[in-house]
Amino acid sequence: MSVTIKSAQELEYMREAGRILAEVHQTLGDSLTEGMSTLEIDRLGEEIIRSYGCEPSFLNYMGYPASVCVSVNDEVVHGIPRADKIVRGGDIVSLDIGVIYKGYHSDAARTHGIGEISQEAKRLIEVTRESFFQGMEYATAGRHLNDISGAIGDYATSQGCGVVRDLVGHGIGSHLHEEPEIPNFRKFRRGIKLQAGMTLAVEPMINAGGASVVWMDDEWTVVTADHSLSAHYENTIVITNGRPEILTLTPSEKKNMIE
Numbered sequence: 140m141s142v143t144i145k146s147a148q149e150l151e152y153m154r155e156a157g158r159i160l161a162e163v164h165q166t167l168g169d170s171l172t173e174g175m176s177t178l179e180i181d182r183l184g185e186e187i188i189r190s191y192g193c194e195p196s197f198l199n200y201m202g203y204p205a206s207v208c209v210s211v212n213d214e215v216v217h218g219i220p221r222a223d224k225i226v227r228g229g230d231i232v233s234l235d236i237g238v239i240y241k242g243y244h245s246d247a248a249r250t251h252g253i254g255e256i257s258q259e260a261k262r263l264i265e266v267t268r269e270s271f272f273q274g275m276e277y278a279t280a281g282r283h284l285n286d287i288s289g290a291i292g293d294y295a296t297s298q299g300c301g302v303v304r305d306l307v308g309h310g311i312g313s314h315l316h317e318e319p320e321i322p323n324f325r326k327f328r329r330g331i332k333l334q335a336g337m338t339l340a341v342e343p344m345i346n347a348g349g350a351s352v353v354w355m356d357d358e359w360t361v362v363t364a365d366h367s368l369s370a371h372y373e374n375t376i377v378i379t380n381g382r383p384e385i386l387t388l389t390p391s392e393k394k395n396m397i398e
């Protein structure tokens with residue numbers, strides 16, 4: 140399968156999938172409290188997704204056993220929810236969620252602080268978010284994929300953070316993962332030429348320390364090799380001839396973007 144250009148109808152479904160996912164993130168993020176288990180977070184997330192008549196994209200995907208990836212502190216991505224893993228004040232918690240609406244996926248991630256978090260943690264979360272928007276400056280038809288990847292990686296590196304290289308963003312649509320792969324660092328090759336109607340999940344995974352990651356024995360959870368903190372920020376976007384359409388922002392996130 141190659142990179143697809145979505146039809147007007149497909150884009151309508153993806154906009155709705157994105158709008159719903161933004162609300163799911165908002166509701167679940169607002170519900171996070173000290174003392175919750177990561178399994179409770181997942182169960183609540185699944186309930187919210189289903190309340191919109193959507194299906195969770197991740198449940199049973201390649202054998203993944205939950206609806207929400209809940210990754211705490213040094214966990215980078217794909218943390219498997221567990222009843223015996225409790226979030227505490229000072230933790231940072233990355234929530235990665237996908238929903239399916241009328242057969243089309245949206246995919247987005249946010250990192251939240253529980254109670255008061257360290258300056259280092261706040262800064263990491265902000266650098267990760269900002270790296271995504273640095274990438275968006277190049278997310279327009281006629282540019283190349285490497286322009287996005289390079290802008291993300293260059294920014295995060297300039298801020299002294301480690302850019303995870305072993306995991307990438309991806310095309311998205313009727314499948315959760317479509318072509319192309321979207322690295323978060325500059326490569327030698329410029330990559331595909333961006334065209335209006337391409338739908339992409341851009342997802343920087345950024346570490347406070349080194350870039351190296353390792354996989355845990357559960358074969359899903361990815362952690363930083365040096366156990367430094369890690370943050371994740373992801374949105375589903377549509378390439379246009381102008382600025383990208385970001386499908387998974389809430390109205391208030393859109394407003395903050397302009398300010």
Ligand code: MF3
Pocket residue numbers: 196197198200201203208217235236246247248309340342373
């Ligand atoms: N946002 C992640 C990704 O794009 C989520 C996939 S997790 C899985 O790849 F559980 F679905 F595999």
Ligand code: CO
Pocket residue numbers: 246247308309340342373
């Ligand atoms: Co993704």
